[in-house]
Amino acid sequence: MSLTELMPIIRTLSNSEKMQLFDLLKAELAGEDSIAPLEHDKTYPMWTPYGAFGAARVLMNALQEAQQHDHE
Amino acid sequence: MPDGALDELDSLPRLPLTLHYRGHRVGAIGLVDSGATVNVLPYRVGLALGALWSAQRATLRLVGNLAHVPAQPLIVSVSIADFAPVQLAFAWTQAEDLPLILGQVNFFMVFEVCFFRAQSLFELRKRETG
Numbered sequence: 108m109s110l111t112e113l114m115p116i117i118r119t120l121s122n123s124e125k126m127q128l129f130d131l132l133k134a135e136l137a138g139e140d141s142i143a144p145l146e147h148d149k150t151y152p153m154w155t156p157y158g159a160f161g162a163a164r165v166l167m168n169a170l171q172e173a174q175q176h177d178h179e
Numbered sequence: 180m181p182d183g184a185l186d187e188l189d190s191l192p193r194l195p196l197t198l199h200y201r202g203h204r205v206g207a208i209g210l211v212d213s214g215a216t217v218n219v220l221p222y223r224v225g226l227a228l229g230a231l232w233s234a235q236r237a238t239l240r241l242v243g244n245l246a247h248v249p250a251q252p253l254i255v256s257v258s259i260a261d262f263a264p265v266q267l268a269f270a271w272t273q274a275e276d277l278p279l280i281l282g283q284v285n286f287f288m289v290f291e292v293c294f295f296r297a298q299s300l301f302e303l304r305k306r307e308t309g
Binding site for chain 2: 152153154155156157158159160161162163165166167169170173174
């Protein structure tokens with residue numbers, strides 16, 4: 108639906124409804140601003156290792172071994 | 180702890196720290212990442228610490244962008260602000276273009292972290308043990 112089609116509908120709204128619509132659009136635009144630095148069609152690396160539980164277990168074992176070695 | 184003069188769109192929780200390993204000392208910036216299961220050390224930082232890469236020890240399997248890059252465990256002593264040095268276990272990866280990541284194992288096991296995103300601040304507290 109285009110803006111030209113929407114305008115007659117918007118004009119029928121009460122003042123309070125227009126204010127609600129204004130607030131809604133303002134919030135949406137603010138949200139878009141916050142993601143603006145991410146460009147379309149560009150790949151962004153995600154370095155965070157989510158759910159690497161096997162690696163976590165190996166690291167915990169290595170840490171315990173190092174701590175035991177320090178105590179000896 | 181202030182998060183530096185970062186603007187609203189880049190107020191990531193970055194933490195200055197000093198790594199110590201067998202007589203070597205290297206300053207770095209860590210990204211405090213509660214979504215990361217493990218701490219991750221970029222290859223160049225491990226080399227600067229004098230650590231030796233061993234293909235036999237590179238058995239860690241990470242995930243996502245790091246899944247196809249070999250990684251090995253490396254235990255490093257880390258000084259942060261005025262806290263006493265702590266031992267952190269890192270997945271030392273051969274990947275280069277990534278931040279030093281401070282994750283659940285074992286950074287978040289050693290420190291309690293409170294984020295105050297609206298103020299671009301985060302607070303660290305050493306976790307009580309026993």
